[in-house]
Amino acid sequence: MNKLAFLIADIPEDVRNLITTGDFEKVRNLIDLYLKRNISILLKERLNFEKYRMEILKKEYIYDHETALKLAQKEIKDFTKEELETLKNEKYADWIYINKKIMFHKRFLENIIKVHPNIGKRLITQSQEDNKVDDLLNKTIDEIIEKGEKQYFFHLKTGLSLKKDKLYENQIVRVHLPIPQNALQIQNIKILETSSQPKFVAPESYPQRTIFFEENTKELSTYTVEYSYENHIKYTNINYDNVSSQQPKFHTEEWPPQILFTPFLVDLAKEIIQNEKNPIKKARKIYDYITTNVQYSYVRPYISILNIPEYAAYNLKGDCGVQAILFITLCRIVGIPSRWQSGLFVTPFSISPHDWAQFYIEPYGWLFADLSFGGSAYRKNNIKKWNFYFGNLDPFRMVANSEFHYPLLPEKKFLRSDPYDNQIGEAEYLDRAIYQDEFEPIMQIIEAHEL
Numbered sequence: 122m123n124k125l126a127f128l129i130a131d132i133p134e135d136v137r138n139l140i141t142t143g144d145f146e147k148v149r150n151l152i153d154l155y156l157k158r159n160i161s162i163l164l165k166e167r168l169n170f171e172k173y174r175m176e177i178l179k180k181e182y183i184y185d186h187e188t189a190l191k192l193a194q195k196e197i198k199d200f201t202k203e204e205l206e207t208l209k210n211e212k213y214a215d216w217i218y219i220n221k222k223i224m225f226h227k228r229f230l231e232n233i234i235k236v237h238p239n240i241g242k243r244l245i246t247q248s249q250e251d252n253k254v255d256d257l258l259n260k261t262i263d264e265i266i267e268k269g270e271k272q273y274f275f276h277l278k279t280g281l282s283l284k285k286d287k288l289y290e291n292q293i294v295r296v297h298l299p300i301p302q303n304a305l306q307i308q309n310i311k312i313l314e315t316s317s318q319p320k321f322v323a324p325e326s327y328p329q330r331t332i333f334f335e336e337n338t339k340e341l342s343t344y345t346v347e348y349s350y351e352n353h354i355k356y357t358n359i360n361y362d363n364v365s366s367q368q369p370k371f372h373t374e375e376w377p378p379q380i381l382f383t384p385f386l387v388d389l390a391k392e393i394i395q396n397e398k399n400p401i402k403k404a405r406k407i408y409d410y411i412t413t414n415v416q417y418s419y420v421r422p423y424i425s426i427l428n429i430p431e432y433a434a435y436n437l438k439g440d441c442g443v444q445a446i447l448f449i450t451l452c453r454i455v456g457i458p459s460r461w462q463s464g465l466f467v468t469p470f471s472i473s474p475h476d477w478a479q480f481y482i483e484p485y486g487w488l489f490a491d492l493s494f495g496g497s498a499y500r501k502n503n504i505k506k507w508n509f510y511f512g513n514l515d516p517f518r519m520v521a522n523s524e525f526h527y528p529l530l531p532e533k534k535f536l537r538s539d540p541y542d543n544q545i546g547e548a549e550y551l552d553r554a555i556y557q558d559e560f561e562p563i564m565q566i567i568e569a570h571e572l
Contacts, residue, residue, distance in 0.1 A: 125526075125540060127166035128378035128427060136171065143218035145175045173536075174425045180558060181421040182217050182224040189214070189225040196230060198243045212416050212438045213237050228419040236417050238500060253470050258494075261516070262509050270355045273516045275467055276568035280316065280345030281546045281560045283338065289550055291339040297529045297547045299464065299521035301350040302330040305479075305487055307520050314347040321531060328524035329543050333531060344546075345563055351572065352516040357485055359512045361401050365483035368400055372458035372481065379429050379526060379541065380450050389434055390454040400457050404480050404490070407451045408511045411444055412496040422557070423541050442476035442542060444492035446525065449478050457481070461525035462489075463542050468517045469569040474544035477514065489514035 132140075133155065139148045152168045184192065186205070194200045208214045213233045215226040226232075233240055265271045280298055301310045303325035310325060312332070317340075321333040334344050375381050393410045394403045411433075418438040426432050426443075433439040433447040445461065452459035458481035466475035477491040491510040498506035526541045535554035537547050545562040548555040 125378050127163050127170060130161075130163045130167040132167060132171060136168070140171070140175070141218065142221050143224070144220060145179065146220075148172075148175060177422055177425045178217060179219060181226055181425070182215075182219055183227050184225040184229065186223055186225075189229060192230055193233070196234070196245060197240060198245060200243075208233055208237070212418060212436070215418055215420070215438075226419065226421065232417075232419045236500075250470060254468055257468055257470070258515060258517075259503070259506065262506060265354060265356045265513070265515075266505075266509070268356075270353070271516045272351060272353045272572040274349065274351050274568070274570055274572050275519065275566075276313070276347070276349040277465070277467065277472070277519065278345055278347045278563065278565040278567055279465075279546075280343065280563040281548060282343040282563060283548070283555070283560050285342070287559045288338055288342055291337060293551050294334075294336060294338050294555070295533075295549050295551075296334040296336075296344045297331040297533065297543065298334070298344060298346050299543050299546060300330055300332050300346060300348055301464070301519055302327065302521060302523060304462065304520035304523055306352050306354055306514070306516070306518065308351045308353055310348065310350045312346065312348050316343060316345040317341055319346075323530045327530055328527045329522045329529055331521075331529055331543065331546075333529075343563075344548075347567070349568075350519065352518060354514060354516040357488060357512050359401060359485065359488070361399065361405070363484065364399055364401055368456070368483055369458055369481060370456070372460050373453045373456055375453070376526065379446060380453065381428065381430075382450075382454050383428070383431060386430060386434060386450055387454055390451045393451065394455055401482050403455050404452055404457050404482070405511055407448055407455075408490055408492065408495065411448055411492050412499050412507065415439055415444055415447065415492075415496065417441075417444075417493055417496055423539055424536075429541075440476075441491075441493035444496070445476045445478040445490075448480075448490055448492050449525070452478075452480050460523065461542075462518075462520055462523055463544060464521035465519040465544065465564065466517055467519055467566060467569060469566065472564045472566050475518070476542065476544075477518075485512075488512045 136148060136151055149172060152172060155168055156165055190202055190205050193205060209216055213236060214229040216223050301307050317334060317336055319332045320335045323330045332346050394406050397403050414437055415433055416438045420440050420443055423429060429443055430447040430450040433443045449459040460479050462479055463476040466473055479487045479489055481487050491514060495507050495510035522542055533547055535549045538557045
C-alpha cells in the first residue's frame with residue numbers, strides 16, 4: 122500500500138464527475154457497483170483508495186460559507202462577505218464542493234492571515250512571534266553572508282500522544298518518530314532520553330530516519346524521544362559562470378507516483394528555461410518561476426493529492442513541500458540532480474514541520490533551495506533574503522528526511538498518514554493504521570542557542 126502503484130490508474134468518468142461536485146455518498150455507491158464488476162486489480166485498488174481519500178477531504182474541509190465568514194469577522198476588523206469571496210477567488214482561502222456546497226479548508230483563516238500582504242494589519246489581536254522569527258532570520262542571514270558560516274545547538278523533545286477518546290485499550294501499538302539524520306548540515310546527534318526502551322533506531326544515514334517503539338497501550342499511550350544535534354551552515358557564494366563542463370546524472374530520474382515527467386510539466390520546464398544551457402541558471406529560472414508565481418497555501422494531506430507537482434503548477438498554490446516537489450521535478454526534467462529535505466524548522470522561539478529542496482551543481486556540490494521562504498521574501502520585497510534561499514539555508518533546521526516517498530525502517534504494515542514524508546510521526550495497531558486525528562503531536566524546544 123505504501124508504494125501507491127495504483128495511482129497510475131485513472132477513475133471512471135462518472136465517478137470523477139460526482140467527486141467534483143462533492144456528492145460523496147453517491148460516489149461510494151457507484152464505486153461499490155464498479156467493484157462488483159470484472160475490472161483490473163489496479164483499478165480496484167484505485168477506487169478503494171478514492172473512498173479513503175474522500176474521508177480525508179471531509180475531515181479537512183469543515184466550514185461552510187456562513188461559518189467561515191463568522192470566523193474571519195472574529196479575527197479581522199471590518200471583514201465582509203464580498204471580501205471572503207475575493208479571497209476565495211484569489212486562492213487565499215482554499216475550498217472544495219462537498220454535497221454540492223462550498224466548504225472551506227480548516228486552516229483557511231490561518232492561511233489568509235499568514236499569506237495576504239495586508240490582512241495582518243487588520244487583526245483584532247496582534248501576534249509578535251512572527252516578527253521575532255523574521256527579525257532573527259534577517260539578522261542570521263546577514264551574519265552568514267558576512268562571516269561565511271553559522272552554527273546552532275538544539276535540544277528537542279518530540280513524539281505523539283494517542284487521544285484517550287479514540288484509544289484502543291490493551292492493544293499493541295507500533296510507533297515511528299522522526300529523529301535527526303546525518304545530513305549535510307547536521308552533526309553530533311545524540312539520543313538523550315526516550316519514553317520507553319525503543320525496539321529499533323534507524324542508522325544515522327537512513328533516508329527517512331526514525332526511532333521505533335512497540336508497546337501495549339495499557340502500559341503507555343504517549344511516546345517521546347529527546348535528542349540533541351548541531352546545525353553547521355556554511356555560506357556558498359554562487360558564481361553563475363563557475364560551472365564544470367561535466368555534470369552528474371544521479372537524482373535526475375522519475376520517482377513514481379509523484380515525481381513524474383508528465384507532458385504538461387515537461388512543457389512547463391521547457392518554457393521556463395527557454396534556451397538556457399548553464400545548469401545554475403536553469404535552476405535559478407525554476408526557483409524564480411515558483412517563488413514569484415506559486416502562492417503559499419496550506420493544503421490538505423499529501424495523500425489526498427493525486428499528483429503534487431501538477432497540483433502546484435496548475436493551481437499556482439501550495440505549501441512548502443508542494444513547492445519543493447515542483448522544484449525537484451522540474452529540475453530533474455532538465456537534467457539537474459535534485460532531492461528532498463525535510464524535518465522541523467526550529468528557532469529559540471518556535472518549532473514547526475517544514476520541507477525544502479536540494480540541487481547539485483559541480484563544482485559546488487549539493488546546494489539548497491527553500492521555495493516557500495524564498496517566496497515569502499519576494500512577496501515582502503526582501504531581495505537579499507530571496508536570493509539567499511537559492512543556494513543557501515539558515516541553521517534552524519532539524520533534518521529527518523533526505524528522500525521523498527521512502528519506506529520507514531522497520532516498514533510500516535498499513536498505509537501511512539503521510540506516505541511521502543515524516544515530520545511528526547506514524548503509528549498503527551497490529552490490525553489497522555492509526556491516523557493523525559487520533560493522536561496529538563509533541564514538539565518542544567528544551568534548549569536552542571548559537572555555538
